[in-house]
Amino acid sequence: MAAVFDEAYVEAVLAAVERIPPGQVASYGDLAEYVGIGGPRLVGRVMSTHGAGVPWWRVVRADGRPVRGLEQSALDRLQHEGCVLRGDRVDMSRSRWRPSLS
DNA sequence: AATTTGACGACCG
């Protein structure tokens, strides 16, 4: 079967997501940059397809808005982890995690 | 094969 996505790419994205510490978040663009391939949309597709099993709620949009369709769940989990929220948005300035900074 | 859509991002007014 022709792999829908390169396994390496999927694994890299999922690994990066699992690296995100509790109370912090990362944007799709950051993950894409960290992996070094494609763009934010590609990461989003990987998440929608293989995102189960990883803390997907720590992956938010660049504007601080959580995952589409699961915003309420994501906000609830993030808030429970101690992430600083601003209304229905995440305070990126404080909670944004840089992959390379571990 | 062409157009639209999608777990997106940056820019502009």
Next chain:
DNA sequence: TCGGTCGCCAAAT
């Protein structure tokens, strides 16, 4: 701060 527009990349229709 908010909304509209364009660009990006692969899958779905």
